Amino acid sequence: MNPRAAIAATLKSSSNVLITCHLGPDGDCLGAGLALALALRRLGKSVTVASADGVPASLRFLPGADQVVTAIPDGSTFDVAVTMECSSVDRIGTVAPAVMRARSVVAIDHHAAHAPYADLTDWDPRAAAVGEQVDDLIKHLGVPLDRPMALALLTAVVTDTGVFRFGNTTGQVLRLAADLMDHGVTVEEVVRAVYEDQPAAAVRLLGAALAALELHEGGAVATTAITAAMLAATGASPAEVSGVVSAMRTIAGVRLAMVFEERDGTVRVSIRSRDGVRADRVAEALGGGGHAAAAGAEVPGGLDETRRRAVEAARREISTSHAAR
Amino acid sequence: MNPRAAIAATLKSSSNVLITCHLGPDGDCLGAGLALALALRRLGKSVTVASADGVPASLRFLPGADQVVTAIPDGSTFDVAVTMECSSVDRIGTVAPAVMRARSVVAIDHHAAHAPYADLTDWDPRAAAVGEQVDDLIKHLGVPLDRPMALALLTAVVTDTGVFRFGNTTGQVLRLAADLMDHGVTVEEVVRAVYEDQPAAAVRLLGAALAALELHEGGAVATTAITAAMLAATGASPAEVSGVVSAMRTIAGVRLAMVFEERDGTVRVSIRSRDGVRADRVAEALGGGGHAAAAGAEVPGGLDETRRRAVEAARREISTSHAAR
Numbered sequence: 271m272n273p274r275a276a277i278a279a280t281l282k283s284s285s286n287v288l289i290t291c292h293l294g295p296d297g298d299c300l301g302a303g304l305a306l307a308l309a310l311r312r313l314g315k316s317v318t319v320a321s322a323d324g325v326p327a328s329l330r331f332l333p334g335a336d337q338v339v340t341a342i343p344d345g346s347t348f349d350v351a352v353t354m355e356c357s358s359v360d361r362i363g364t365v366a367p368a369v370m371r372a373r374s375v376v377a378i379d380h381h382a383a384h385a386p387y388a389d390l391t392d393w394d395p396r397a398a399a400v401g402e403q404v405d406d407l408i409k410h411l412g413v414p415l416d417r418p419m420a421l422a423l424l425t426a427v428v429t430d431t432g433v434f435r436f437g438n439t440t441g442q443v444l445r446l447a448a449d450l451m452d453h454g455v456t457v458e459e460v461v462r463a464v465y466e467d468q469p470a471a472a473v474r475l476l477g478a479a480l481a482a483l484e485l486h487e488g489g490a491v492a493t494t495a496i497t498a499a500m501l502a503a504t505g506a507s508p509a510e511v512s513g514v515v516s517a518m519r520t521i522a523g524v525r526l527a528m529v530f531e532e533r534d535g536t537v538r539v540s541i542r543s544r545d546g547v548r549a550d551r552v553a554e555a556l557g558g559g560g561h562a563a564a565a566g567a568e569v570p571g572g573l574d575e576t577r578r579r580a581v582e583a584a585r586r587e588i589s590t591s592h593a594a595r
Numbered sequence: 596m597n598p599r600a601a602i603a604a605t606l607k608s609s610s611n612v613l614i615t616c617h618l619g620p621d622g623d624c625l626g627a628g629l630a631l632a633l634a635l636r637r638l639g640k641s642v643t644v645a646s647a648d649g650v651p652a653s654l655r656f657l658p659g660a661d662q663v664v665t666a667i668p669d670g671s672t673f674d675v676a677v678t679m680e681c682s683s684v685d686r687i688g689t690v691a692p693a694v695m696r697a698r699s700v701v702a703i704d705h706h707a708a709h710a711p712y713a714d715l716t717d718w719d720p721r722a723a724a725v726g727e728q729v730d731d732l733i734k735h736l737g738v739p740l741d742r743p744m745a746l747a748l749l750t751a752v753v754t755d756t757g758v759f760r761f762g763n764t765t766g767q768v769l770r771l772a773a774d775l776m777d778h779g780v781t782v783e784e785v786v787r788a789v790y791e792d793q794p795a796a797a798v799r800l801l802g803a804a805l806a807a808l809e810l811h812e813g814g815a816v817a818t819t820a821i822t823a824a825m826l827a828a829t830g831a832s833p834a835e836v837s838g839v840v841s842a843m844r845t846i847a848g849v850r851l852a853m854v855f856e857e858r859d860g861t862v863r864v865s866i867r868s869r870d871g872v873r874a875d876r877v878a879e880a881l882g883g884g885g886h887a888a889a890a891g892a893e894v895p896g897g898l899d900e901t902r903r904r905a906v907e908a909a910r911r912e913i914s915t916s917h918a919a920r
Contacts, residue, residue, distance in 0.1 A: 433758060434758060434782050435783065436783060437781070439781070439782045440776070441772075441773035441774070441776040441777055444769045444770070444782075445769070445770060445773045448769035448773070449766070451765070451766040452766055456762070456764070458761060458762045461760045466845035466847075467845065467848075468845065468846060468847060469846070469847055470847070473842060474806050474808055476805055476842075477801070477802045477805025477806030477807070477808070478802065480798050481799050481802030481806050481829070483795065483798060483802070492795065504806070517798060520787075520791035520793065521794070521795050522791075522793060522794055523795075
């Protein structure tokens with residue numbers, strides 16, 4: 271049986287549903303989760319959407335984002351709990367106990383690896399976004415899409431494909447986006463809401479970080495640091511760092527890019543890679559983790575020492591990586 | 596009669612075709628032009644593709660780009676000349692006399708305004724890219740798409756929609772892109788070829804320009820300057836300036852963004868606007884021109900004086916523009 275048919279049947283026979291996202295929630299898990307919540311409410315279900323880490327400012331335009339809770343009271347129980355893009359239980363964060371108390375647990379995930387924990391699992395690593403899977407699930411529920419659902423699903427698809435730039439952008443994704451636009455939403459409005467209208471200070475900080483970039487290992491590794499002095503000079507806050515590491519990853523010859531941010535006593539390292547180089551292995555060498563192409567770590571200690579250790583880890587990873595472009 | 600049917604009939608009855616682009620050619624006019632050239636060669640036609648300003652480095656991956664000529668010998672005549680995205684004859688540049696000597700002139704354009712000069716005109720301001728129009732023309736020619744044609748057309752569509760970010764991104768464009776991907780090309784390969792793999796020096800220059808941005812008129816106008824000193828410090832060449840003005844246009848509150856580049860005795864001004872503010876009117880005040888949302892000028896004189904005049908022109912335009920977001 272198609273897992274989506276079984277999941278739809280389980281949801282239809284429930285009255286009380288919890289939907290939850292992974293830690294550090296993104297446009298895909300929140301967009302897909304909020305679209306499913308809207309569809310289930312159309313069927314008369316009582317739905318709670320939870321995100322242990324809340325909703326980032328750039329995603330608060332999503333329909334229903336203002337009703338997302340960060341915690342579930344100890345006594346609450348649900349007929350069904352649905353997790354969005356949680357490849358393992360620990361990715362659910364503090365909402366995990368409420369999820370595991372539900373009578374049925376449903377996991378919808380598209381990560382390359384998934385550690386099973388649910389009664390029903392829709393795991394599709396070929397999907398560009400769980401938004402694609404939830405679009406199909408809503409069809410199985412028999413609920414016609416409306417504009418708010420289409421906006422939430424388009425946000426899921428647009429954000430997880432890097433606005434259709436990443437390799438997961440298939441013809442199927444583009445056709446889904448076109449179908450969603452038939453409901454009166456546009457890619458432009460999603461892009462504007464999620465990515466644009468940044469404060470001038472954040473753009474100055476992006477500039478200062480890129481201007482200070484350094485190359486290592488014959489140009490295969492690019493690094494830059496965001497220092498307390500840079501924050502002071504540009505007027506930006508640490509939360510406004512964005513786009514730096516992605517921009518560096520696309521420099522000619524660069525296979526691994528790293529940004530080091532000075533925090534109180536620790537250094538936050540963001541790592542991106544391409545052409546077969548594994549960002550997660552470099553992150554693991556620093557005590558962090560992540561995906562093959564995107565990973566990170568929080569390293570206790572100073573900036574210079576962390577940068578030196580990270581470049582050394584990157585050197586080892588690149589020398590063992592034989593994948594060529 | 597549908598202009599494309601008439602244009603296809605004219606092309607089919609010809610043996611010798613000239614296809615040409617506008618000055619400062621982009622991915623749309625070159626991609627669409629080269630796709631049409633491939634289709635016509637399949638029909639046994641002799642085809643010359645000309646671009647008075649040549650082919651920018653970022654578009655040299657296009658199939659047939661290495662055969663694009665920048666001039667046509669005085670004596671040469673063609674049965675048909677097709678212009679791509681030339682809203683008036685002067686946009687053809689030095690290739691214009693050869694175009695106007697042809698027995699039939701065909702214009703394919705999607706600009707908001709078009710000053711007629713051709714025997715047959717396919718003018719469709721609703722098209723996101725002339726690549727959309729040429730895709731349909733190739734269907735009228737009865738030539739099945741192959742991978743090289745699909746790559747050229749996808750490049751046209753991807754570049755003229757800002758990788759599907761701009762307001763001209765319709766469901767129809769996304770479905771066309773999906774159909775083109777069915778021929779084995781990907782958005783990712785186009786993005787990588789056109790936009791990525793920039794030299795580190797160009798990314799440092801982008802950073803330095805963004806770090807130095809200034810706001811005017813209560814934050815509605817953003818400006819920055821690219822000075823000779825900045826080029827020296829980053830190691831970049833003037834041809835490597837890209838992405839600066841687009842990044843500034845998206846800052847919260849900004850309605851008009853301008854970049855000033857010091858050249859020998861002149862200042863090149865790039866202008867972008869949104870929310871109803873007219874970039875072309877600001878450019879005209881400086882002796883330049885362009886479109887409503889993207890315009891430019893070459894101003895003789897110094898940087899500070901040009902910037903002062905430009906900010907004053909921007910102030911006047913914003914005070915007369917009543918369009919709100």
